[in-house]
Amino acid sequence: MSVPSKVTDYIAQNEAAFVKRLSDAVAIPSVSGDAAYRQDVFKMADWIKNELTALGVTVNFKDLGKQVLDGQTIQLPPAILASIGSDANKPTVLLYAHYDVQPALKSDGWNTEPFELVFDEKNDRYYGRGSTDDKGPLIGWINVLEAHVKTGTELPVNLKFCFEGMEESGSEGLDELILEESKPGKFLHGVDCVCISDNYWLNTRTPCLTYGLRGLSYFKLTISGPARDLHSGVFGGTVHEPMTDLITLMSKLVTPDAKILIPGVYELVAPLTPQEKALYDALDYGISDVEQSAGAKIALSDDKIKVLMGRMREPSLSLHGIEGAFYSPGAKTVIPASVAGKFSLRLVPNQTPDKIEQLVKAYVTSEFQKLNSKNKMELEHLHGGEPWVDDPNHWNFQAAKRATEAVYKKTPDFTREGGSIPITISFSRALNVSVVLLPMGRGDDGAHSTNEKLDRSNYLKGTQLLGTYLWEVANKK
Numbered sequence: 001m002s003v004p005s006k007v008t009d010y011i012a013q014n015e016a017a018f019v020k021r022l023s024d025a026v027a028i029p030s031v032s033g034d035a036a037y038r039q040d041v042f043k044m045a046d047w048i049k050n051e052l053t054a055l056g057v058t059v060n061f062k063d064l065g066k067q068v069l070d071g072q073t074i075q076l077p078p079a080i081l082a083s084i085g086s087d088a089n090k091p092t093v094l095l096y097a098h099y100d101v102q103p104a105l106k107s108d109g110w111n112t113e114p115f116e117l118v119f120d121e122k123n124d125r126y127y128g129r130g131s132t133d134d135k136g137p138l139i140g141w142i143n144v145l146e147a148h149v150k151t152g153t154e155l156p157v158n159l160k161f162c163f164e165g166m167e168e169s170g171s172e173g174l175d176e177l178i179l180e181e182s183k184p185g186k187f188l189h190g191v192d193c194v195c196i197s198d199n200y201w202l203n204t205r206t207p208c209l210t211y212g213l214r215g216l217s218y219f220k221l222t223i224s225g226p227a228r229d230l231h232s233g234v235f236g237g238t239v240h241e242p243m244t245d246l247i248t249l250m251s252k253l254v255t256p257d258a259k260i261l262i263p264g265v266y267e268l269v270a271p272l273t274p275q276e277k278a279l280y281d282a283l284d285y286g287i288s289d290v291e292q293s294a295g296a297k298i299a300l301s302d303d304k305i306k307v308l309m310g311r312m313r314e315p316s317l318s319l320h321g322i323e324g325a326f327y328s329p330g331a332k333t334v335i336p337a338s339v340a341g342k343f344s345l346r347l348v349p350n351q352t353p354d355k356i357e358q359l360v361k362a363y364v365t366s367e368f369q370k371l372n373s374k375n376k377m378e379l380e381h382l383h384g385g386e387p388w389v390d391d392p393n394h395w396n397f398q399a400a401k402r403a404t405e406a407v408y409k410k411t412p413d414f415t416r417e418g419g420s421i422p423i424t425i426s427f428s429r430a431l432n433v434s435v436v437l438l439p440m441g442r443g444d445d446g447a448h449s450t451n452e453k454l455d456r457s458n459y460l461k462g463t464q465l466l467g468t469y470l471w472e473v474a475n476k477k
């Protein structure tokens with residue numbers, strides 16, 4: 001039983017409608033990390049509900065409670081739990097995607113309006129925030145459903161959907177919901193496998209299937225002292241300056257060649273075996289791939305294996321920003337009263353956010369004491385997620401492999417991803433089933449960055465891939 005050609009033909013012939021759908025979704029700025037956009041995250045949830053309901057899916061919103069964001073207590077966006085089909089003779093596939101996006105402003109360096117889907121004819125690609133992360137893939141599933149409904153084709157599997165609106169901000173509240181809904185008789189009970197389309201190929205040529213993700217520990221380090229911002233001519237040289245303390249501490253976290261300076265972090269890392277090392281060698285990847293997707297010749301090493309291991313199996317620490325610092329044009333001579341540095345660590349087996357938090361707290365506290373500063377320091381762990389590694393030989397991966405070969409006529413790379421999807425391990429543990437990551441976009445898509453894009457062929461073939469995967473899963477038993 002392979003995917004009927006009427007389904008894949010429908011996808012090929014309905015590009016205009018699918019692009020319109022993606023365009024409508026990109027136009028909703030569903031930024032989860034900024035309270036000012038919370039209504040748009042809700043609007044996005046309603047939009048998805050309407051799309052799914054129109055295709056015969058039963059949709060429920062699950063209230064995840066409230067959160068405190070930017071000093072305000074606000075409602076969390078709902079988890080969308082939906083389903084279609086309940087045939088005991090068919091496998092049940094759970095599809096996860098997220099409908100929130102990272103922030104984006106044209107002034108960040110976008111060439112086009114970030115919340116407008118813009119076609120670039122020359123490069124045959126669509127620009128827009130969320131095009132690849134993760135609205136394109138989420139909508140890919142809706143397109144697949146439409147292709148079945150409109151061609152009168154019965155789905156080969158039962159489908160359950162879990163779409164969340166807080167993935168880019170720590171997936172608040174979702175863990176508890178998954179645990180609850182995995183109990184006997186509840187919504188997720190009886191799921192046979194999970195598929196997540198929310199990452200990218202390693203390069204721009206070869207599709208991949210992903211069996212690992214790094215975890216995450218995100219920190220906010222606040223230094224405050226004066227009661228108000230001060231004049232540096234009046235107070236420079238007379239008071240402890242928060243910014244000076246903060247920069248000193250931030251500079252002690254990681255070296256320019258990416259070595260993490262926090263004692264104990266590397267001791268937790270699972271040892272490398274010769275078998276694992278061989279896997280990296282086999283991947284279709286070169287230094288030019290990392291340089292192409294970064295847009296500059298700035299790879300840390302010329303050794304492909306080192307670079308791959310740096311992304312897939314080593315921890316990393318990145319400095320993201322400083323809240324409260326002077327950043328406008330001009331030359332304001334201010335001493336900011338309070339500044340907060342944001343940094344995060346990507347975690348690998350056997351690191352956990354709890355263990356990392358203890359190590360970071362102990363180190364930052366002792367380094368701050370060495371400064372003999374009269375300022376105050378506060379370290380907050382904003383959110384975290386555990387690393388995840390699955391079995392790439394499971395039938396779920398084999399189904400995704402056959403689907404990839406059928407659509408792209410290429411054998412996929414088997415990769416571990418450097419990014420994090422914190423909820424993956426929760427599905428894996430609560431349901432005790434295989435989770436496959438089946439990406440739609442390419443390695444140079446620029447997720448989280450300026451000018452995020454999705455190639456036209458990845459959107460269309462990627463949609464065919466998702467549909468074909470469902471048929472290959474149906475072949476597994």
Ligand SMILES: C[C@H](N)C(=O)N[C@@H](Cc1c[nH]cn1)C(=O)O
Nearest residue numbers: 133167168169170198199419420
């Ligand atoms: C891989 C996925 N598409 C993604 O971008 N995940 C985010 C998750 C996150 C956690 N905090 C903020 N975002 C990531 O890896 O950064």
Ligand SMILES: [Zn+2]
Nearest residue numbers: 098133134198
């Ligand atoms: Zn994502």
Ligand SMILES: [Zn+2]
Nearest residue numbers: 133168447448
């Ligand atoms: Zn993301």
